[in-house]
Amino acid sequence: MTIKAMTIAGSDSGGGAGIQADLKTFQELGVFGTSVITAITAQNTLGVTDVHPIPVLTIEEQFKAVITDIGADAVKTGMLYDKERIEAIADLVSRHQVTNLIVDPVMVTTTGSPLLKEDAQDTLIKKLFPLAILVTPNIPEAEAILSKKREDFDKLEDMAKALYHACGGVPVLLKGGHEARAEFMTDVLFTGQTSVLYTSPRIDTTHTHGTGCTYAAAITAFIAQGVKLESAIFKAKEFLHVAIEQAKPVGEGAGPVHHSAHRESSISDVNMEVLT
Ligand SMILES: Nc1ncnc2c1ncn2[C@@H]1O[C@H](COP(=O)(O)OP(=O)(O)OP(=O)(O)O)[C@@H](O)[C@H]1O
Ligand SMILES: Cc1ncc(COP(=O)(O)O)c(N)n1
Numbered sequence: 611m612t613i614k615a616m617t618i619a620g621s622d623s624g625g626g627a628g629i630q631a632d633l634k635t636f637q638e639l640g641v642f643g644t645s646v647i648t649a650i651t652a653q654n655t656l657g658v659t660d661v662h663p664i665p666v667l668t669i670e671e672q673f674k675a676v677i678t679d680i681g682a683d684a685v686k687t688g689m690l691y692d693k694e695r696i697e698a699i700a701d702l703v704s705r706h707q708v709t710n711l712i713v714d715p716v717m718v719t720t721t722g723s724p725l726l727k728e729d730a731q732d733t734l735i736k737k738l739f740p741l742a743i744l745v746t747p748n749i750p751e752a753e754a755i756l757s758k759k760r761e762d763f764d765k766l767e768d769m770a771k772a773l774y775h776a777c778g779g780v781p782v783l784l785k786g787g788h789e790a791r792a793e794f795m796t797d798v799l800f801t802g803q804t805s806v807l808y809t810s811p812r813i814d815t816t817h818t819h820g821t822g823c824t825y826a827a828a829i830t831a832f833i834a835q836g837v838k839l840e841s842a843i844f845k846a847k848e849f850l851h852v853a854i855e856q857a858k859p860v861g862e863g864a865g866p867v868h869h870s871a872h873r874e875s876s877i878s879d880v881n882m883e884v885l886t
Pocket of ligand 2 (some may be wrong): 622823
């Protein structure tokens, strides 16, 4: 049986993030990848120079073409651009009874370009988050969702719990890649009952373009294969960690991770701790 995963996201011409990172990740993890493109970005390792949103009708037709013929064992969303597109996607996902939806609430790129209109955040929270099995914000996205700062919380676990409630009671993976001065990078999953900490050593690199997309795509691939959420995140972080470690120089700015690194390196530096 062929396992399939779909990404609904923006195209990154530079190949490091968005649709391109998602499809590379699906392929590397042995899952057949399909795509619904929401916007085309002109982008490289230095930044975004243009964004062209795809008409809603074309987004709907891409989704229907794939889902009615190929199907999807899991679906991931990335850059959704605006309210209108989020509403259309939420409608498609519920009408077609997508059960394994992972929402990466992409708002701004590493280089600081906005990928979501400011007035679309509320629609994302109210319409799309409730349909997900996991939402994966980074710290700046978590701050925007909560209208609170990281400093307002003692521990990352406390922020993850607050996010769980702000996201309507959907499991949340709060990514700690933006924690200043940390020696170890910790992400926290809060499922409503349990907190799980995923920790890995910080790699000294500037090549982290597309880490969020790659991470969520890897989680989606493992979920599509039937792996349980807690383990899917652990395996995805292992995949991402070696991809960051072995990033090759590409472009003049923040380079992409190396999606096929896991083929050469099976050493895992990732630790998982379940808190009760
Ligand atoms: N320098 C690093 N060394 C090790 N792991 C890292 C590093 N930077 C990011 N990560 C890991 O990458 C994952 C993504 O985290 P991050 O908080 O950067 O997400 P993001 O901001 O959505 O990613 P993106 O850079 O694509 O926007 C996390 O598991 C984080 O620990
Ligand atoms: C089309 C698209 N989607 C997502 C990102 C986020 O990735 P990053 O924050 O690593 O730049 C991006 N740059 N481009």
